[in-house]
Amino acid sequence: LPLRPIRGIRQTLRNRVYRPVKQILWPNTLSDLSRVEPLPPGPLGCPIRGLNTRLSSPSFGPGLLFYQVSKKVKHARVFKIFSQRKGIAIVSGYQNTKTVLSQEFSAVVPQSVPFTAKIVGTHSLRCADNKQRHGELRQLVGAAVQSNRVRDMVPALQHIAESVLEQQSSTMQMEDVCTSFALDVAWRLIIGLQDMNQTSSFRYHVKAWLKGIYPGANDDWQTSRQFLVEQIEKKFQYLEQNGPDESTVSGMLFATEENERKATKEEIIDNILLLILAGTETSAATLTNCMLLVGLRPDAWQKVVQEQQQWIRKHGPQLSYEALENHCRYTDGVVRESLRIKPTTGGSMRGTASTIVVDGYQIPAGWGITYDRYLTHLLDPISREKDDLHMDVRQGFRPERWLDEATRPGQEFLPFGVGPRYCLGAELAMCEMKVFLSVLARQMPTFNLIYPAVDERIRWRQKAIIPIPEKGVLIRQSNLSSALTAQEKVTSL
Numbered sequence: 001l002p003l004r005p006i007r008g009i010r011q012t013l014r015n016r017v018y019r020p021v022k023q024i025l026w027p028n029t030l031s032d033l034s035r036v037e038p039l040p041p042g043p044l045g046c047p048i049r050g051l052n053t054r055l056s057s058p059s060f061g062p063g064l065l066f067y068q069v070s071k072k073v074k075h076a077r078v079f080k081i082f083s084q085r086k087g088i089a090i091v092s093g094y095q096n097t098k099t100v101l102s103q104e105f106s107a108v109v110p111q112s113v114p115f116t117a118k119i120v121g122t123h124s125l126r127c128a129d130n131k132q133r134h135g136e137l138r139q140l141v142g143a144a145v146q147s148n149r150v151r152d153m154v155p156a157l158q159h160i161a162e163s164v165l166e167q168q169s170s171t172m173q174m175e176d177v178c179t180s181f182a183l184d185v186a187w188r189l190i191i192g193l194q195d196m197n198q199t200s201s202f203r204y205h206v207k208a209w210l211k212g213i214y215p216g217a218n219d220d221w222q223t224s225r226q227f228l229v230e231q232i233e234k235k236f237q238y239l240e241q242n243g244p245d246e247s248t249v250s251g252m253l254f255a256t257e258e259n260e261r262k263a264t265k266e267e268i269i270d271n272i273l274l275l276i277l278a279g280t281e282t283s284a285a286t287l288t289n290c291m292l293l294v295g296l297r298p299d300a301w302q303k304v305v306q307e308q309q310q311w312i313r314k315h316g317p318q319l320s321y322e323a324l325e326n327h328c329r330y331t332d333g334v335v336r337e338s339l340r341i342k343p344t345t346g347g348s349m350r351g352t353a354s355t356i357v358v359d360g361y362q363i364p365a366g367w368g369i370t371y372d373r374y375l376t377h378l379l380d381p382i383s384r385e386k387d388d389l390h391m392d393v394r395q396g397f398r399p400e401r402w403l404d405e406a407t408r409p410g411q412e413f414l415p416f417g418v419g420p421r422y423c424l425g426a427e428l429a430m431c432e433m434k435v436f437l438s439v440l441a442r443q444m445p446t447f448n449l450i451y452p453a454v455d456e457r458i459r460w461r462q463k464a465i466i467p468i469p470e471k472g473v474l475i476r477q478s479n480l481s482s483a484l485t486a487q488e489k490v491t492s493l
């Protein structure tokens with residue numbers, strides 16, 4: 001048979017029938033005909049409803065849809081869905097993520113700007129839609145949370161953790177305790193306010209403000225945002241009268257770029273709000289999950305306690321950056337396991353301004369595109385186990401894996417993202433979480449996990465940046481330690 005006419009008929013059908021019909025039913029999902037690469041695999045689903053990217057379940061938590069589709073397409077590293085009337089590509093794996101994010105601000109553009117602009121403000125670096133503006137703001141904000149500043153924060157972080165834990169009884173709802181800690185870090189170190197009588201109002205207003213993130217929230221969050229803005233403005237007045245201090249606001253107010261540009265007050269306000277938004281729930285939830293993990297495996301907690309015993313014996317009760325980096329490696333492994341098994345979900349949606357190619361598939365212009373940290377950790381060949389047990393909170397939790405080069409996850413571990421938008425607070429986050437666990441280990445050498453019970457099937461919260469157990473994590477100090485005062489506990493170590 002002559003092939004040319006058959007090919008011609010096929011092409012006519014494709015261009016005159018299939019593509020127009022597909023464009024009506026599933027708009028913005030057509031391939032770019034100028035490219036030879038195919039579209040990624042994946043279902044388009046119902047043309048009217050599409051797939052719900054917010055799909056979650058009590059047994060999985062948020063992020064369920066991407067996990068389910070990934071299984072269906074045999075864990076292809078790039079796949080597509082149809083949602084919000086357009087094609088969305090989901091990418092996993094370090095190389096693919098890097099391919100996408102290295103095109104940030106050119107072929108790949110931010111998508112959550114209106115949302116961030118509403119909650120945080122238009123001057124935040126999250127809203128910067130071009131490379132130069134983003135780089136400029138990152139430099140101004142980053143200077144205030146860079147390594148040497150984080151190093152100097154360790155004594156203050158220790159003091160904050162001790163004060164928060166002193167106020168607790170022997171039974172602790174870890175979600176509340178960890179949130180109080182993360183918020184006190186924001187209050188005292190980021191904004192740099194010392195009036196502790198105001199911390200309960202601050203905690204209340206941050207919680208109320210963050211409710212604005214979720215669809216359907218009423219407008220009360222705006223009053224709370226105003227409260228937070230007033231606190232930052234008060235700090236400006238103080239700094240202008242008294243000169244710089246150790247706070248992040250001060251770091252930004254007195255920082256200049258190489259070309260001598262200073263941050264404006266609007267930029268500082270919006271970026272301080274961004275740091276609170278990005279740094280509070282993430283750190284608090286990761287710590288809450290750490291306590292769940294060590295609660296399920298008391299021998300792991302004993303190792304965290306032992307690291308503190310050894311440090312105190314040799315160097316006394318004061319923690320230092322060096323202690324956290326070189327002498328608390330098991331504690332570091334606990335935090336990394338929590339970030340590996342339960343990383344952040346969502347929040348990284350971008351769009352394609354022109355067609356890009358990832359892992360041999362084309363992602364046409366006008367699509368949504370995101371990278372999935374959970375799937376990347378799930379498919380990491382170094383830690384991957386049969387039946388995906390390495391992602392199970394009971395059977396996969398192994399801080400030891402981080403102590404050995406052969407078992408330590410490498411570049412496929414990306415809880416803080418990749419590329420130009422790599423988490424600006426990653427170093428602060430790691431430091432504050434390790435300080436908290438270290439201080440807690442000194443005060444509470446043994447404890448029992450009350451909720452979720454050790455053998456109970458865990459139900460995960462469905463609306464969260466990082467999934468935590470639905471009703472939080474409830475622990476009780478065991479008898480041995482609750483009989484001691486905080487000072488006796490440190491001395492007894």
Ligand code: HEM
Nearest residue numbers: 126275278279282283286348415416417421423424425429
């Ligand atoms: C466990 C704690 C944390 C986790 C898991 C985490 C995770 C992330 C991730 C994955 C991103 C990249 C998002 C993307 O690619 O779109 C990010 C960005 C960011 N994070 Fe974190 N974060 C944590 C704590 C913090 C803290 C404590 C701060 C600051 C105090 C912070 C500030 C930021 C900022 C400002 C960005 C935006 C950077 C940009 O757009 O250039 N984060 N974080």
